[in-house]
Amino acid sequence: MSVKVRSVSKHYGKQKAVDSISFDAAPGRILGFLGPNGAGKSTTMKMLSSYLMPDSGSASICGYDTQGQSLEVKRLIGYLPENTPLYLDMYVKEFLSFVANSYQLSQTAKKINDVIEQVGLQSEQHKKIGMLSKGYKQRVGLAQAIIHDPKVLILDEPTSGLDPNQLLDIRSLIKSLGTDKTVILSTHIMQEVEAICDDVIIINKGKIVADTSIESLIAQHGPLSLEDIFRNITV
Numbered sequence: 001m002s003v004k005v006r007s008v009s010k011h012y013g014k015q016k017a018v019d020s021i022s023f024d025a026a027p028g029r030i031l032g033f034l035g036p037n038g039a040g041k042s043t044t045m046k047m048l049s050s051y052l053m054p055d056s057g058s059a060s061i062c063g064y065d066t067q068g069q070s071l072e073v074k075r076l077i078g079y080l081p082e083n084t085p086l087y088l089d090m091y092v093k094e095f096l097s098f099v100a101n102s103y104q105l106s107q108t109a110k111k112i113n114d115v116i117e118q119v120g121l122q123s124e125q126h127k128k129i130g131m132l133s134k135g136y137k138q139r140v141g142l143a144q145a146i147i148h149d150p151k152v153l154i155l156d157e158p159t160s161g162l163d164p165n166q167l168l169d170i171r172s173l174i175k176s177l178g179t180d181k182t183v184i185l186s187t188h189i190m191q192e193v194e195a196i197c198d199d200v201i202i203i204n205k206g207k208i209v210a211d212t213s214i215e216s217l218i219a220q221h222g223p224l225s226l227e228d229i230f231r232n233i234t235v
C-alpha cells in the first residue's frame with residue numbers, strides 16, 4: 001500500500017472536519033473520494049499532502065510519515081488543490097520551469113514540453129496564466145502536479161470547470177496515469193467515478209461510511225444507480 005491512513009482526525013476550532021478515518025490506497029488503482037459538501041474531503045487531501053497536520057492519528061506515503069517526513073512526502077506526491085494557487089503573472093512555461101526547479105529536476109525543458117503535451121496546453125503555452133480560461137488554468141494545475149512523475153497523485157476535484165471535451169481528455173489522462181501510480185481524486189460527478197475509479201470511499205460528516213471497490217458497492221446495493229447509493233448512504 002502506498003497510502004496508509006490510520007485514525008486521522010482534524011478539528012478547526014470546535015468544528016470537527018475529519019473524525020478518526022482509516023484507509024489504504026494501492027498503486028495501479030484510482031480511488032474516488034466522495035462526500036457531500038463539507039464532508040472533509042479537502043481537509044483529508046491536505047493532510048495526505050503534508051499541507052495540514054492531523055490533530056491525532058497518522059498517515060504515510062510510500063512509508064514516509066506525512067508529519068515527520070513532509071519533504072520526502074512532497075517529493076513523492078503530486079497535489080492538485082481544490083483552488084489551485086497559481087502565479088497569475090507568470091507565463092505558463094515560466095511557472096512550470098519554477099516548479100521543475102523546485103523539485104531540482106534534470107532535463108527541465110524536455111519535461112516541461114512533455115507535460116504541456118500530456119495535459120493539452122500546447123495552444124496556450126505562451127500565455128500568462130492570468131489570461132487563461134478556467135479549464136486551462138486547471139490544466140496548468142494538473143501539469144504542476146505531474147511534472148516530477150510522482151508515485152502518488154492527489155487530485156481535489158480535477159475536472160471542475162472543464163467543458164465536456166476537456167473533461168473527457170483529462171479523464172483519460174488521469175486513467176492512464178492511474179495505471180502505475182496511486183491516484184486519489186475527489187469529485188461530485190458520479191459518472192466520473194464510474195468512468196475512471198476502481199475503488200471508492202464515501203465520507204460523510206468527517207466519517208468514512210463506505211470503503212470498497214466500485215463493483216462491490218454496486219453489487220451490494222442491487223439495481224440502484226451510484227447517485228442513489230450516494231444519497232442513501234449520506235443522508
Ligand SMILES: Nc1ncnc2c1ncn2[C@@H]1O[C@H](COP(=O)(O)OP(=O)(O)OP(=O)(O)O)[C@@H](O)[C@H]1O
Binds near residue numbers: 012017041042043
Ligand atoms: N480553514 C478552515 N477553517 C475552519 N473550518 C474549515 C476550514 N476548512 C474547512 N473547514 C470546515 O471543515 C469541514 C470540512 O471541510 P472540507 O473543505 O474538508 O470539506 P469537503 O468535503 O472538501 O467539501 P466540498 O465538497 O464542499 O469541497 C467543513 O465543515 C468546513 O466548513
